[in-house]
Amino acid sequence: MKKVAILIIQISLLSVSFCFSQSKDPVVESIVKEATEHSQLEKLAHELLDVIGPRLVGSPQMQQAHDWAVAKYKDWNISAKNEKWGEWRGWERGVSHIEMVSPRVKSLEGMQLAWSPGTGGKAVTADVIIVPDVADSIAFQKWLPTAKGKFVMISMNQPTGRPDYNWQEFATKESFDKMKKQRDAQTEAWTNRLRKTGHTTRTLPVALEKAGAAGIVMCYWSKGFGANKIFGAYTKKIPTIDISLEDYGLLYRLTESGHTPRISVRADAKETGVSGTFNTIGEIKGTEKPNEYVILSAHFDSWDGGTGATDNGTGTIVMMEAMRILKKVYPNPKRTILVGHWGSEEQGLNGSRAFVEDHPEIVQNIQAVFNQDNGTGRVINLSGQGFLNAYDYLGRWLVKVPETIKAPIELKFPGIPGGGGSDFASFVAAGAPAFSLSSLNWSYGTYTWHTNRDTYDKIVFDDVRSNAILTAILAYQASEDPVKTSREKSVLPLGAKGEPATWPEPRKPTRRGGLD
Ligand SMILES: [Zn+2]
Numbered sequence: 001m002k003k004v005a006i007l008i009i010q011i012s013l014l015s016v017s018f019c020f021s022q023s024k025d026p027v028v029e030s031i032v033k034e035a036t037e038h039s040q041l042e043k044l045a046h047e048l049l050d051v052i053g054p055r056l057v058g059s060p061q062m063q064q065a066h067d068w069a070v071a072k073y074k075d076w077n078i079s080a081k082n083e084k085w086g087e088w089r090g091w092e093r094g095v096s097h098i099e100m101v102s103p104r105v106k107s108l109e110g111m112q113l114a115w116s117p118g119t120g121g122k123a124v125t126a127d128v129i130i131v132p133d134v135a136d137s138i139a140f141q142k143w144l145p146t147a148k149g150k151f152v153m154i155s156m157n158q159p160t161g162r163p164d165y166n167w168q169e170f171a172t173k174e175s176f177d178k179m180k181k182q183r184d185a186q187t188e189a190w191t192n193r194l195r196k197t198g199h200t201t202r203t204l205p206v207a208l209e210k211a212g213a214a215g216i217v218m219c220y221w222s223k224g225f226g227a228n229k230i231f232g233a234y235t236k237k238i239p240t241i242d243i244s245l246e247d248y249g250l251l252y253r254l255t256e257s258g259h260t261p262r263i264s265v266r267a268d269a270k271e272t273g274v275s276g277t278f279n280t281i282g283e284i285k286g287t288e289k290p291n292e293y294v295i296l297s298a299h300f301d302s303w304d305g306g307t308g309a310t311d312n313g314t315g316t317i318v319m320m321e322a323m324r325i326l327k328k329v330y331p332n333p334k335r336t337i338l339v340g341h342w343g344s345e346e347q348g349l350n351g352s353r354a355f356v357e358d359h360p361e362i363v364q365n366i367q368a369v370f371n372q373d374n375g376t377g378r379v380i381n382l383s384g385q386g387f388l389n390a391y392d393y394l395g396r397w398l399v400k401v402p403e404t405i406k407a408p409i410e411l412k413f414p415g416i417p418g419g420g421g422s423d424f425a426s427f428v429a430a431g432a433p434a435f436s437l438s439s440l441n442w443s444y445g446t447y448t449w450h451t452n453r454d455t456y457d458k459i460v461f462d463d464v465r466s467n468a469i470l471t472a473i474l475a476y477q478a479s480e481d482p483v484k485t486s487r488e489k490s491v492l493p494l495g496a497k498g499e500p501a502t503w504p505e506p507r508k509p510t511r512r513g514g515l516d
Helices: 002-019 026-037 041-052 060-075 137-147 164-170 173-196 204-210 245-256 309-329 350-358 390-398 424-429 444-448 461-480
Strands: 079-102 106-108 110-112 124-130 151-153 215-218 221-224 240-243 262-284 289-299 335-342 366-371 379-383 410-412 434-436
Touching: 026 309, 026 461, 041 060, 041 309, 041 461, 060 079, 060 262, 060 309, 079 110, 079 240, 079 245, 079 350, 106 245, 110 262, 124 215, 124 245, 137 173, 137 204, 151 245, 164 173, 204 215, 215 245, 221 444, 240 245, 262 309, 262 350, 289 309, 289 350, 289 424, 289 461, 309 335, 309 444, 309 461, 335 350, 335 461, 350 424, 366 424, 366 461, 379 434, 379 461, 390 410, 390 461, 424 434
Parallel strands: 124 151, 151 215, 215 240, 289 335, 289 366, 366 434, 379 410
Antiparallel strands: 079 106, 079 262, 110 240, 124 262, 262 335
């Protein structure tokens, strides 16, 4: 009995010393303790994702989120403000009710796309047809009057509603190969069908709208069970709705077999005029070098099929939690620590590009930017983004990070400067050392990225907690470093055709969006 107890004490001592073997640093230990014992992540996620909801640029929820973040920072005694950088078309999503009323009755799973016109507070009921396979654009023009008063389906009917990983697991190799071959052929035929109309996926809905169609019906399957990607509508008067793979397939087969399904659609949406676009900026002022900056970065906006939980709710709460912890355990940093919650990343990194353009004095004096924006997973990749000496300072800062968090991170030095993808690229283009804390996949691309399934329940809080600890320690170390970071660029590798690669150029933000 006694022996066992001693053994347990020894093991627990061993694991404690293992965890902190790199550091007896009291700040690091306090960061880990605060993040572990007093985590606010669950509460932040609930308030942001469940109570406020998705954060489409120009929507009232986006503004609520900005105001909420400022209030949170005030609660934590961190000064914060919303900085206006542009304007966007204001639009508010209402309910979507989609029913099949003939040949039988069934509620359908679907919703209107962002910025879709509504149906004026009532249901529109009409037959469903499929965009036809015509010989050419002239034949399509002749066909167009047929679309009048109809809901027109413009997406291919998927041959299977099972993701490939499911086939991989259960199908015979022969039937999996056969399905893939059929799907490839069908996809090619569908691409040709659309091309022959003389329209693109962008202009086809507009042509159908002009011809008097009742609405556009589509299905942007994300290749996972239940997951569709929900982007923006191109129509100006009639609704554009996305329907689940299962229900889309049902309508499609009924149409093909001559059963002429009728659907009833009520889509509510409110145009709310011109809406300001903002970045929320929080600040913990530096004591020794207040004019040098460490920036925690994550875009705040989202698409609105789900609630933007992993894109980029998780990046957002990582940065908020890191700021909260830093303010508590490291309230007097050497350098100023800023947090940037950028608006309208999804339409082209607009908030961060505007910040870079509007604050050259800050950008010149950036010590480091840490951005997170690819899901809920633990950080496993960190690239030097082409900065020649990133290996030196990032390497030194990482020394203090607990082994369990640091060990899985694959470092790439000097790496290649990212030209896009998320907001770090806006800073890299301006020559400022900015880095992407890149996450483990967790089926991000299939299940949550821009989908109707990007919701609270997909968050893996232990991973997010690990990222908040990592971010807080990196910010602490970047702030403490006696040396200002080098911006020297590495010689970039040649491109695929042997051409010299060039550093990405800063790009202008869109400061007026959707307002033609
Ligand atoms: Zn994102």
